[in-house]
Amino acid sequence: MKTLKPLNGNQTIAEAVRQVDIDVVAAYPITPSTAIVETIAQFKADGLIKGEFVCPESEHSAMSVCIGAAAAGGRVMTATSAQGLALMWEMLYIAAGLRLPIVAAIVNRALSAPINIHGDHSDTMGARDSGWIQIYSENCQEAYDNFIQAFRIAEHPDVRTPVLVGLDGFIISHSTEIVEIEDDEEVRRFVGEYLPIYPLLDTSRRFTVGSIDFTDYYFEHKRSQIEGIENSPRVIEQIGQEFGQKFGRYYSFFEAYHLDDAELVIVVMSSAAGTCKEAIDELREEGLKIGLLKPRVFRPFPYQKIAEALKDKLAVAVLDRSSSPGAFGAPLFTEIRSALYDYEKRPKIINYIYGLGGRDIKVEHFKEVAQNLVRIATTGKIDSHVGYLNLRE
Amino acid sequence: MKKETWRELTIGTINLNAGNSITNLTGTWRSGKKPEFIEENCIQCFFCWLYCPHFAIKVEGEKVIGINYDYCTGCGLCAEECPPKEKAIIMVPEEIKLAEGR
Numbered sequence: 001m002k003t004l005k006p007l008n009g010n011q012t013i014a015e016a017v018r019q020v021d022i023d024v025v026a027a028y029p030i031t032p033s034t035a036i037v038e039t040i041a042q043f044k045a046d047g048l049i050k051g052e053f054v055c056p057e058s059e060h061s062a063m064s065v066c067i068g069a070a071a072a073g074g075r076v077m078t079a080t081s082a083q084g085l086a087l088m089w090e091m092l093y094i095a096a097g098l099r100l101p102i103v104a105a106i107v108n109r110a111l112s113a114p115i116n117i118h119g120d121h122s123d124t125m126g127a128r129d130s131g132w133i134q135i136y137s138e139n140c141q142e143a144y145d146n147f148i149q150a151f152r153i154a155e156h157p158d159v160r161t162p163v164l165v166g167l168d169g170f171i172i173s174h175s176t177e178i179v180e181i182e183d184d185e186e187v188r189r190f191v192g193e194y195l196p197i198y199p200l201l202d203t204s205r206r207f208t209v210g211s212i213d214f215t216d217y218y219f220e221h222k223r224s225q226i227e228g229i230e231n232s233p234r235v236i237e238q239i240g241q242e243f244g245q246k247f248g249r250y251y252s253f254f255e256a257y258h259l260d261d262a263e264l265v266i267v268v269m270s271s272a273a274g275t276c277k278e279a280i281d282e283l284r285e286e287g288l289k290i291g292l293l294k295p296r297v298f299r300p301f302p303y304q305k306i307a308e309a310l311k312d313k314l315a316v317a318v319l320d321r322s323s324s325p326g327a328f329g330a331p332l333f334t335e336i337r338s339a340l341y342d343y344e345k346r347p348k349i350i351n352y353i354y355g356l357g358g359r360d361i362k363v364e365h366f367k368e369v370a371q372n373l374v375r376i377a378t379t380g381k382i383d384s385h386v387g388y389l390n391l392r393e
Numbered sequence: 394m395k396k397e398t399w400r401e402l403t404i405g406t407i408n409l410n411a412g413n414s415i416t417n418l419t420g421t422w423r424s425g426k427k428p429e430f431i432e433e434n435c436i437q438c439f440f441c442w443l444y445c446p447h448f449a450i451k452v453e454g455e456k457v458i459g460i461n462y463d464y465c466t467g468c469g470l471c472a473e474e475c476p477p478k479e480k481a482i483i484m485v486p487e488e489i490k491l492a493e494g495r
């Protein structure tokens with residue numbers, strides 16, 4: 001039976017792990033994701049998790065253990081943040097290249113320097129080319145729901161690609177909400193049994209995992225890896241629907257909030273989308289036709305779907321919680337701007353970098369963005385393509 | 394040998410042809426030097442066998458008997474590690490013979 005529980009983001013992830021019949025958890029604690037690892041350790045000590053819990057000496061080793069365990073044929077997860085993800089770097093590419101369906105909860109946190117423990121997306125955005133599927137969560141409920149679906153997506157035979165689920169550091173990881181926790185058995189049945197294709201523990205067949213490729217095969221292997229993530233959109237869509245039919249909460253590539261009739265649009269991911277909805281409610285009351293597009297899946301990037309949703313708008317502001325120093329705007333902006341290029345009629349589009357190192361973003365800041373969009377829509381002029389929100393200038 | 398297209402490859406770089414490195418004659422990588430085995434100096438310590446990165450030390454009847462030049466890359470580790478004062482493996486110059494068509 002479904003139960004309502006007061007849980008924070010970290011606890012919801014641990015709950016999901018408890019429910020999915022995990023074989024191996026390998027993780028090294030780091031703020032703000034520590035409580036995920038801590039709660040799982042407690043579950044293991046209390047006999048609520050049958051799988052192995054490995055506490056290695058670093059995140060690099062944690063991901064290495066995940067890779068070994070997944071290659072052996074296990075269902076595997078880890079959790080980390082910021083520098084922890086950065087330390088996993090080279091192993092992230094290996095997990096994706098070997099097509100191992102590892103699932104990771106990344107509690108988004110700013111990268112050093114300067115050292116900071118608060119939420120922004122610089123960690124996962126930096127890993128955007130590692131070959132992992134990336135799904136972002138607005139609140140604790142979404143973190144839980146996304147994490148459960150992540151196993152189905154990663155393990156789908158046509159996908160077999162690792163998935164990371166992002167939730168904002170502190171804002172979600174440490175905020176308690178009432179979360180609908182589904183029945184253990186129902187979740188177990190939804191996720192199903194994992195059937196590895198070439199588990200190393202199957203000694204009846206001879207094969208090598210991770211042998212060297214030179215100029216003659218590397219390119220073909222990389223292309224075949226790309227196919228996995230390119231197969232994932234229909235799987236993500238189908239599993240989001242199935243999850244909805246079963247548990248009543250439907251998921252797709254993005255959430256549209258007052259988007260259909262909107263002339264002006266704000267695009268923002270994760271927890272800030274909640275604040276943005278508040279701002280949109282107020283602005284709508286003032287008569288402004290403004291809406292929100294909240295991307296959920298960033299890799300694979302649903303460029304056609306997002307472009308279709310935005311192409312007829314007058315002006316769009318894309319808000320990024322990370323920066324890409326020296327680039328023309330931050331990651332989400334460059335993706336969306338590029339996706340719109342082929343449309344003859346397309347909106348004016350600008351980028352705001354916000355919330356680095358956990359800097360607050362409030363309703364008033366979204367209103368500031370809205371004012372700029374109104375100005376751009378009426379004058380057709382853009383003063384600056386890339387701006388910074390709530391920064392002392 | 395016909396090389397597979399990307400669609401024909403097994404998922405996740407899995408190589409179903411395990412042990413196929415035997416077909417990769419790493420001896421062709423040697424460039425200018427090769428190890429020479431001097432049997433009378435050998436104390437059968439097996440250091441060379443242990444250190445050789447290419448399993449190119451020939452062993453027969455639990456004895457080191459020489460070098461397999463099909464796989465020896467000429468790295469020199471065996472000669473470096475060989476303990477006797479009068480070494481049982483020394484590196485000697487080798488004329489580079491390019492196989493036809495290479």
Ligand code: SF4
Nearest residue numbers: 445465466468469471
């Ligand atoms: S030179 Fe290197 S590759 Fe050749 S036998 Fe000695 S250790 Fe092995």
Ligand code: SF4
Nearest residue numbers: 435436438439441475
């Ligand atoms: S290291 Fe030298 S002495 Fe020892 S077994 Fe090899 S050749 Fe013989």
